[in-house]
Amino acid sequence: MFLKKRARPTHADAAAEFDNLLRDHVPALYRAAYRWTGAVDRAEDLVQELLVRLYPKLDELRGLDRVRPWALRVMYRIFVDQVRRERSSPVQFGADAREDSGEDEGHEFIDPAQGPVELLEQQLTQERVVAAWESLGEEHRVVLSMHDIEDYSLPELSEIMGVPIGTLKSRLHRARAKLRDLLATERFQSLDRV
Amino acid sequence: MYEAGTNWIDATELNTRLFRVEAIRAIVDTQTETLRRALKRMPAPEPQPGFVDRALANAAREPATRSRPRAGLAHLAGRWETWIGAALGGAVATVLMLILLRPLDGVDQPVPAPMGISMALNETRAIDVLIDSERTLEDATIRIVATGSVVLDGFENEREIGWRTHLDRGSNVLSLPVVARSTGQGQLVAVIEHEGRTRRMIINLTVRDT
Numbered sequence: 396m397f398l399k400k401r402a403r404p405t406h407a408d409a410a411a412e413f414d415n416l417l418r419d420h421v422p423a424l425y426r427a428a429y430r431w432t433g434a435v436d437r438a439e440d441l442v443q444e445l446l447v448r449l450y451p452k453l454d455e456l457r458g459l460d461r462v463r464p465w466a467l468r469v470m471y472r473i474f475v476d477q478v479r480r481e482r483s484s485p486v487q488f489g490a491d492a493r494e495d496s497g498e499d500e501g502h503e504f505i506d507p508a509q510g511p512v513e514l515l516e517q518q519l520t521q522e523r524v525v526a527a528w529e530s531l532g533e534e535h536r537v538v539l540s541m542h543d544i545e546d547y548s549l550p551e552l553s554e555i556m557g558v559p560i561g562t563l564k565s566r567l568h569r570a571r572a573k574l575r576d577l578l579a580t581e582r583f584q585s586l587d588r589v
Numbered sequence: 590m591y592e593a594g595t596n597w598i599d600a601t602e603l604n605t606r607l608f609r610v611e612a613i614r615a616i617v618d619t620q621t622e623t624l625r626r627a628l629k630r631m632p633a634p635e636p637q638p639g640f641v642d643r644a645l646a647n648a649a650r651e652p653a654t655r656s657r658p659r660a661g662l663a664h665l666a667g668r669w670e671t672w673i674g675a676a677l678g679g680a681v682a683t684v685l686m687l688i689l690l691r692p693l694d695g696v697d698q699p700v701p702a703p704m705g706i707s708m709a710l711n712e713t714r715a716i717d718v719l720i721d722s723e724r725t726l727e728d729a730t731i732r733i734v735a736t737g738s739v740v741l742d743g744f745e746n747e748r749e750i751g752w753r754t755h756l757d758r759g760s761n762v763l764s765l766p767v768v769a770r771s772t773g774q775g776q777l778v779a780v781i782e783h784e785g786r787t788r789r790m791i792i793n794l795t796v797r798d799t
Contacts, residue, residue, distance in 0.1 A: 409649070410649035421641045430633055435637070439640060442636075449648070
């Protein structure tokens with residue numbers, strides 16, 4: 396009995412298989428990247444970098460039961476590296492932290508007589524949520540995005556982010572608190588273009 | 590009566606406290622769920638048409654033939670219609686150019702990596718801030734804040750200066766004479782405001798006693 400020699404896949408075959416394995420996941424990965432980065436071009440770059448890193452791992456990809464969490468984990472590491480590099484840069488760009496003078500005519504005053512849930516509901520216009528989201532730090536955006544939006548469980552997140560569950564719980568708690576704080580106390584202008 | 594540490598509380602009070610804890614927990618849970626629903630409603634765009642095809646094909650190419658991602662800080666500029674770049678030069682010769690490209694220009698072009706900006710104590714250096722706008726901006730406000738070890742030449746006693754101006758479509762260069770007044774860290778912050786919207790750029794500087 397002879398063991399049949401396995402044909403070496405051609406480059407075209409490998410590319411087609413890679414496409415087949417990843418194509419369905421790219422939109423979801425892109426949306427995650429967009430939530431983390433807050434910008435179309437950054438999300439595109441992040442996903443592109445992810446795919447470039449995954450292509451040489453085709454053999455590993457082939458054997459996976461669930462491709463998306465695995466890809467998400469790789470993307471998260473790329474993102475963390477990018478953020479670290481940016482923070483070490485001497486030149487940083489970002490939205491201005493808006494001083495709350497309370498004099499802006501668009502400022503919405505919150506009725507203190509209302510209960511906390513009602514207050515929160517009042518603050519949750521989509522525009523304000525988006526503005527608050529953009530003001531969150533990357534760490535908070537990532538954990539809220541994966542847990543509260545994409546519904547990954549804490550054990551799954553622990554695997555993806557390489558962080559203990561206890562740390563994740565407190566990070567999630569801080570992220571929600573920060574978001575509530577931003578919604579409650581900040582005056583949001585449309586975070587658009589100059 | 591129940592013993593709780595060194596204090597005695599009666600059963601009614603204990604029940605009241607427990608009830609309050611439960612009520613607070615219920616409010617927090619409801620708040621969390623409300624917040625979660627709002628986050629789920631937050632729009633996240635689908636990839637632009639053709640992006641998935643391009644990205645998958647690009648990943649499978651040989652490294653030398655891949656189109657390069659936007660590098661350095663260009664992606665940050667891509668968020669805004671108007672962006673700010675900095676071109677840093679010495680008094681005699683240009684030492685470093687750090688220019689952020691327009692989003693469309695930046696797709697396949699590498700941008701020089703940013704370098705650390707060090708100044709010698711008492712050195713005066715012109716730092717050019719390049720403001721590139723895709724449209725004319727009437728009545729824009731520019732604010733410059735110098736903090737820490739650096740000040741603006743001629744404005745030693747003012748940490749912040751601001752003025753209203755007109756920005757042309759395209760490149761607008763603002764030359765800032767910066768003086769390294771003491772050793773340590775300093776920052777130069779340029780803020781552009783127009784119609785209630787704000788963009789800010791921060792340049793970190795290190796002043797050394799050399």
